Amino acid sequence: MTNKELILSVENLTKVFGGVVAVDNVSFTINKGEIFAVIGPNGAGKTTLFNMITGVLPSSSGNVYFQGNRLTRKKPYQIAQAGVTRTFQNLEVFDNMTVIENVMTGAHITMKTNILTAGLRLPTVVNEEVQTMERALQCLEDVGIAEFAYEMADKLPYGNQRLLEIARAAISKPRLILLDEPMAGLNAEESRQLVDVILKMRADGMTFLFVEHDMETVMSISDRIVVVDNGVKIGEGTPEEIYQNPQVVAAYLGDDDEEEGVAYA
Numbered sequence: 001m002t003n004k005e006l007i008l009s010v011e012n013l014t015k016v017f018g019g020v021v022a023v024d025n026v027s028f029t030i031n032k033g034e035i036f037a038v039i040g041p042n043g044a045g046k047t048t049l050f051n052m053i054t055g056v057l058p059s060s061s062g063n064v065y066f067q068g069n070r071l072t073r074k075k076p077y078q079i080a081q082a083g084v085t086r087t088f089q090n091l092e093v094f095d096n097m098t099v100i101e102n103v104m105t106g107a108h109i110t111m112k113t114n115i116l117t118a119g120l121r122l123p124t125v126v127n128e129e130v131q132t133m134e135r136a137l138q139c140l141e142d143v144g145i146a147e148f149a150y151e152m153a154d155k156l157p158y159g160n161q162r163l164l165e166i167a168r169a170a171i172s173k174p175r176l177i178l179l180d181e182p183m184a185g186l187n188a189e190e191s192r193q194l195v196d197v198i199l200k201m202r203a204d205g206m207t208f209l210f211v212e213h214d215m216e217t218v219m220s221i222s223d224r225i226v227v228v229d230n231g232v233k234i235g236e237g238t239p240e241e242i243y244q245n246p247q248v249v250a251a252y253l254g255d256d257d258e259e260e261g262v263a264y265a
C-alpha cells in the first residue's frame with residue numbers, strides 16, 4: 001500500500017482481571033483503508049482487546065490513539081463520536097423494531113436532536129429525522145438489504161441480520177469499524193455476501209479491524225494480521241508471513257502438516 005496514513009495506534013495495551021492477564025502489553029498500528037485481523041485461540045484476549053479499544057472496558061495500562069487523539073479512558077459514545085464503531089460477537093438487533101429503525105438507532109451519536117427539541121417537534125428535528133431515514137436507507141442499500149427496510153428485524157435471516165448490524169455501524173459515518181467474529185454462524189453464501197460488503201466498503205475508504213475464527217476468510221481478505229495467544233502478541237504480518245511464522249503455526253494454526261503448509265480451514 002502506498003501513502004500509508006496511520007489511523008489507529010494501540011500501544012502496550014494491558015488488561016488484568018484479578019490475577020488473570022487477559023491482554024499483555026499488546027501494540028500494533030493500523031493504516032487507513034486496511035483490513036486488519038486479530039486472531040488467536042479461545043480465551044486469547046481478542047474480545048478484551050476490542051472492549052478496551054472501544055471504551056467498553058478500561059485498560060489496566062497502555063494507550064489507544066485514533067487519528068492522533070488519545071481514546072484511553074474515553075466513554076464508548078465519545079469513541080463512537082470520534083469515528084470508531086463496532087459490532088458485537090452476538091447479534092445485537094432490536095427484535096421489536098423494523099430493519100430501518102434498527103439502522104437509525106446507530107445515528108443517534110451524530111444527531112443534534114435532544115429531548116427538548118424533539119418534544120417541541122421543531123422543523124430542524126423533523127428535517128434531521130428525514131435525513132437520518134434517507135441515510136439509513138442508503139446504508140441498507142450499501143449492504144444489499146434495502147428491500148427489507150420496513151420488515152421487522154427479527155424476521156430477517158441470520159446473515160441479513162449481520163448485514164443490518166454493519167449498516168447500523170456505518171450510519172454514524174465512522175472511519176474505523178470493528179467487527180467481532182462477523183462470520184460466526186453464517187453459511188457459505190452469507191459469508192461470501194458479507195465479505196463482498198466489507199471489500200466494497202473498504203474500496204470506498206473504510207478501515208476494518210476484525211476478530212475472526214474463520215481462517216479462510218481471515219487469510220483471504222486481511223492486509224495484515226496480529227496473532228495473540230494467552231494475551232500476548234506472538235506474531236504480526238501479512239497472511240503469507242503469518243502462514244509461515246513457526247511460532248504462530250505451533251501455537252495456533254497447528255503444525256501437523258508443516259511439510260505441505262498449514263491446514264487452517
Ligand SMILES: Nc1ncnc2c1ncn2[C@@H]1O[C@H](COP(=O)(O)OP(=O)(O)OP(=O)(O)O)[C@@H](O)[C@H]1O
Binds near residue numbers: 022041042
Ligand atoms: N470480565 C472478565 N472477568 C474476568 N476474566 C475475564 C473477563 N473477560 C474475559 N476474561 C478472561 O480473559 C481472558 C481473555 O478473554 P477474551 O474473551 O478476551 O478472549 P477471546 O480471545 O475473545 O476468546 P474467544 O475467542 O473465545 O471469544 C480469558 O481468560 C477470560 O476468561
